[in-house]
Amino acid sequence: MIGTRNGTLAVSGATLHYEVRGSGPLLLMIHGGGGDADKFQYVADNLADRYTVVTYDRRGHSRSSLFNQTENFRVKTHSDDAHRLLATLTDEPAYVFGSSSGAVIGLELSKRHPEQIRILIPHEPVLLQLLTGNELVQAKQFLESLKKNHQSEVLKLLSNSERDTSNSDQSKDAIPKRLLSNSTYFVEHEIPGIINYSLDIDTLKTAIKSSAMQVLPAGGIASREFFTYGCSVALAEQLGTNFVEFPGHHGGYNSELHKEFAERLHEVLR
Template sequence: MSTMKIEMLSVPGASIHYEVRGTGPVLLMIHGGCGDADVFLEVADLLADQYTVVTYDRRGHSRSKLTNPAEDYRIETHSDDAHHLLAALTDEPAYVFGSSSGAVIGLDLTMRYPGQVRALIPHEPPLLDLLHGDERLKAKTIMEDLIADHRKLGLFPAFFKFTSSIGLQNDDGNSPSSPPSDEQKERMIANMEYFMTNEAPGVLGYAFNLEQLQTALSHSIAQVCPAVGSTSRHYFPTRSAEGLAERLGVEIFEFPENHIGYQVQPKPFAERLKDVLSSLG
């Protein structure tokens, strides 16, 4: 296991818990809903021989506390946090990997702060604006049902219904390779509540500006390389990634496993991420 440094960063409206391990070019990893830095524990250790891997708890998650717990959720605020974190750690453009809603945050970061991004790997971003027709309506219904089910049915029934709808059936083949500790379970439950109450409505209401992203890419060295899981091809976050690749005219990269492949198969996932990043130069 690599040596890890744990720090806190003050940003407007929050204190951000972050962790740094390894040496080499900076690789910022942005977790998705319900998670925190720990979802990348194993894969980050496997990447640390080639990269300075930065993981963090996004504001409102686990150890990153909000100044105002009732603040409105905005993708732009979360990408501002990533901007501040990168600015505190490096003067060079960094590699960025974003998972799920973390991929949406990564796209917003690249769109608004392209000079900080060398390459972004958005892994299955749940962006409805990249879908068409019935696919878009179905995805919108999934997100709206999550929010409504949380109110009507409670946390766990809503969560398991939602995860099943994106290819996570909660069986042995889809579970993280290492079971969470009691402390991690407690944090995850609080993060699930934050996800359903704040993040899901925020992602649903986010207006993705493809033209602004294309302009940012044309005036910087930043690259966007959408990614999908090999076993989640038929679910809407994957279809969103495919739509993004099509609109940008870029290759789509396949990674092992599903929406959380970095937890299910961390070693092959890390190897694939190394291969993709090295191919980008």
């Protein structure tokens, strides 16, 4: 097991739990809805010999406290948390990988603070503004289904895999409560916030042109029929940049392909 250094960071309205592994250039990984730092445990372990990998529980998730439990989800607020975490840990531009809604947070971060980012990889961001036709219908149906079935999906996850919990410092009895709490936050606060968010792509283009930052949208090879893959493809087209493909599906970094995923991430960053 790779050694992990834990820390906490006070931000506006919350306290963030974060974890640091390895040494080398800093790589910040931002999880999607319903997750936490543990989602990246295996990829982080595989990259810790080449990078200082930073993972964290976003506000409202797991070990990160949220002072106002009814606080509305705002992408800007979550991106400011990531900005402050990076500023605490390094004064050099960092690599950033974001997944799903975490990819959206990474995009907002890159728009506001391009000087902090060397390369951003937004992996299947939930950006409904980029979808039309059947893809937009699929996205709305999928998110509505999550609202209705999120508890059963979490329980299924717990029964199918123990990997999400093996790096937790909480008791096994507390883990279902923790994950259900994350999922509840996701459907009650994050989904409405992410649906109503619109990325200012022109401002992002300006940030890219005026800095050394690169933004490389990505998707999983097994996700080609999923709407978030379409979001990444459309984003790459609008930015006029390369689209990169990763092993697995929407959460391939947390699957049996985590080693292959880590090597692909290293290849892209290199």
